[in-house]
Amino acid sequence: MRQAVACSALVIGVLLISCGNIGGPFQRSPGEVVKAFYAAANEGRYSDAEEMLAEDAKRAIKGELGQLAGGFKAICDKNTKDGTVDRLEIQKEETRGEGASVVVKIYYKDGSTKDDDKNSLIKENGAWKLTFGD
Numbered sequence: 678m679r680q681a682v683a684c685s686a687l688v689i690g691v692l693l694i695s696c697g698n699i700g701g702p703f704q705r706s707p708g709e710v711v712k713a714f715y716a717a718a719n720e721g722r723y724s725d726a727e728e729m730l731a732e733d734a735k736r737a738i739k740g741e742l743g744q745l746a747g748g749f750k751a752i753c754d755k756n757t758k759d760g761t762v763d764r765l766e767i768q769k770e771e772t773r774g775e776g777a778s779v780v781v782k783i784y785y786k787d788g789s790t791k792d793d794d795k796n797s798l799i800k801e802n803g804a805w806k807l808t809f810g811d
Contacts, residue, residue, distance in 0.1 A: 707777035707798045708767045710805045715783070718753035719762040726753055731799050731808035761786040768793070775800040 705713065710729055717726035727735065727749060738749045746752050754760070762783055769780040777798040783791040798805045 704803070705805060706770070707772060707779050707796075707805045708770045708781075710798060710807065711767070711779045711781060711796045712765050714807060715757065715762055715765055715781075719757045719760050721760060723750050723753055729807055731801050731806035734806070734808050737809065758785050758787075758789075777805060 714726055714729045717723075717729070727738075730738065737743055738752065743749060743752070746755075763786045764784045766782040766784070767779060768782055769778070771778045779796045779798065781794045781796065783794055785791075797808050799808045800806070
């Protein structure tokens with residue numbers, strides 16, 4: 678059970694990777710990465726969503742914990758309630774050096790919400806990526 682919870686927390690936190698923007702004036706903020714990750718996962722663009730993950734998160738998803746959760750697609754589908762995310766509201770965004778934390782409220786098409794969804798990010802090769810976090 679703890680492994681499933683840890684894996685779910687990883688996916689939520691990891692869903693914030695920056696889709697290949699490396700440095701420069703057009704680099705995505707941590708909050709933009711989180712929104713892009715959820716948009717890709719919500720639309721079933723799993724390979725795009727996976728590109729937003731840090732290397733440690735990718736390894737975890739492909740490892741035993743990820744397989745116990747049913748794989749990356751199942752994790753994305755669970756976190757988006759099968760592609761029914763309507764919108765995200767950034768409640769808090771904090772950056773400290775090469776680490777960041779983004780807390781969002783998720784609004785689903787059925788009218789339900791998920792509050793205080795915390796996502797952890799790190800900078801890899803100049804771009805923000807979703808990772809395991811606290």
